[in-house]
Amino acid sequence: MTVFPRLFSRLLYLALLLLGASGVMAVPTEEVFSRYKDRIVQVRILDVAAGTRVGYGSGFAATQADRIVTNFHVIAPMIHAPDHHRIELQQVDGRSMGAELVGFDAVRDLAVLRPSQPLAGFFPIAEGDPPKGMRLFSFGVPNDLDFTIVEGTYNGLIGNSLYDRIHFTGAINSGMSGGPVIDGDGRIVGVNVATESNSVGFLVPGADVRRLLAQPVKPPSHWRDQLRDQLLAHQEKVMAPLIGRPLPGYDLGRYRLPGRFAQYLRCWADARRRDTEPFQVVSQLCHNEDAIFVSDSLMSGQIRFRHDLLEAPKLDRFRFARLYQRYLETGEADLGGDQDEVGNFVCQQNFVQSRGPKLKAVLCLRGYRRLTGLYDLFLRVASLDRHDEGMVSTLVISGVSYRNAMAFSKHYLEQVQWKR
Known part of the structure; x- marks a missing residue:
């Protein structure tokens, strides 16, 4: 039983x-x-x-x-x-x-x-x-x-x-x-x-x-027109909130710079300090991971920026000037795209000074050939007020309208200030 x-x-x-x-x-x-x-x-x-x-x-x-x-x-x-x-x-x-x-x-x-x-x-x-x-x-x-x-x-x-x-x-x-x-x-x-x-x-x-x-x-x-319209609508949705409000700040040395201005950006800090070199570099890099596939060689919707602070108290002004110039000339937008898809970057440079340090700004744009109305933006800003220290800030955005490229560039520049 x-x-x-x-x-x-x-x-x-x-x-x-x-x-x-x-x-x-x-x-x-x-x-x-x-x-x-x-x-x-x-x-x-x-x-x-x-x-x-x-x-x-x-x-x-x-x-x-x-x-x-x-x-x-x-x-x-x-x-x-x-x-x-x-x-x-x-x-x-x-x-x-x-x-x-x-x-x-x-x-x-x-x-x-x-x-x-x-x-x-x-x-x-x-x-x-x-x-x-x-x-x-x-x-x-x-x-x-x-x-x-x-x-x-x-x-x-x-x-x-x-x-x-x-x-x-x-x-x-x-x-x-x-x-x-x-x-x-x-x-x-x-x-x-x-x-x-x-x-x-x-x-x-x-x-x-x-x-x-x-x-x-x-x-x-007209598939290509629909692709263009989707990308334009997307960049408007992304850029409008950024342009419409102050950007959060990030302190780097004596400078107050644009910080992580959106939750979808990932940021890292880095420092290059070596006893064998007469200078040091402290950096912050932020970028998104939501790039949009356009073709095998072109991605749209990328946003990234980088701040670099160079300090060289042991160099005289002439050696520092040569070092600083070489540093300014390194690094590119690195956005891909072949000649059938995008034009060449067209650049303008100017000296800027508002509430912050005296700056040299270089603004470059290139248009999309097949998707008219879209541009890639490259902005580089460098401080000019010290002979033993320099700040370089670089902004890159892909697939943005001309209006938003210019408006956000201005907005970004306005955030480069002295640290309070």
């Missing part, structure tokens, strides 16, 4: 071990792949004349079988040269089909395609955020090898960002861009977008996918 209760208790105990915290049996990874593999594709961008691939990524059917979601950076050649490229989708069983671009959100790195034939199924989009630590599954074609599933965990939204990104602890590799990340019930949590290796990956949230899919299908012409 006692054997059955004991056996029942043991079976119940084993069953509880197999249950997840939610009370649902954990789905084996191989079952997840088998169940959903027909909803994912490899996205290939082909050169029309040569018939060869110029790029590839991953994609998936979302909310309906004839809408394929991928990353904007995967299909970017279709924006810049649509007549020279075409899209091909390859399914897990080897079959291929064509597709057309029907919409994109370059700021959030998403695009929507319409395949020539619907897929066998589609993923719904999850409502709300999963609990931190929840097991997720990422699909894609890493390094053009084969369709792959990667198990990882949800670790919430990353902080200090212009727009939401999910921290996914799992191996996202090149070629998996645009692939889906789902929960055990097959609901979209996010889209593969970037990695910092060591199983640190980033996802576009499913909510951004839902918003893009809710937009009407766009006509297949």
Whole structure:
């Protein structure tokens, strides 16, 4: 009479071990792949004349079988040269089909395609955020090898960002861009977008996918104009609050300089002090990590600035002047872009003195050739009031309107003051 209760208790105990915290049996990874593999594709961008691939990524059917979601950076050649490229989708069983671009959100790195034939199924989009630590599954074609599933965990939204990104602890590799990340019930949590290796990956949230899919299908012409309009709207949203309020200060030696003026900027301090050198340099560097992919050689939306304080009390004024001049001539905007995309920097320099030290300012702008109305900004400011000390501040912003470039440059210069 006692054997059955004991056996029942043991079976119940084993069953509880197999249950997840939610009370649902954990789905084996191989079952997840088998169940959903027909909803994912490899996205290939082909050169029309040569018939060869110029790029590839991953994609998936979302909310309906004839809408394929991928990353904007995967299909970017279709924006810049649509007549020279075409899209091909390859399914897990080897079959291929064509597709057309029907919409994109370059700021959030998403695009929507319409395949020539619907897929066998589609993923719904999850409502709300999963609990931190929840097991997720990422699909894609890493390094053009084969369709792959990667198990990882949800670790919430990353902080200090212009727009939401999910921290996914799992191996996202090149070629998996645009692939889906789902929960055990097959609901979209996010889209593969970037990695910092060591199983640190980033996802576009499913909510951004839902918003893009809710937009009407766009006509297949004037994609470049739509890209320009999206970038102009984005920079206006970013720059308007910065221009409209005083910038926080940062004390460096005798100077009061612009400090971390937005939460999405990350800042570091550094110092170069060596007994073998007759000078020292103390620096602060701040930049954002929300750059927007425009092409393989050009990123927009970058903001960074750097302050350097050079002190050389052991040098005479002539040796310091030579050292200071060499320092001023080093460093560039380093913003990429080829001659078909951007023009040359056009620079003006002037001497400035308001409430702070006497300054030499060099302001440089270059325009985007294909995306008219957008510019890259390079501003360098140097103090001129000491023969044994110098302060150099450098500001770089990519993809900004002319009006905002000039307004923020003036605003930035006004914050260079003496420390009170």
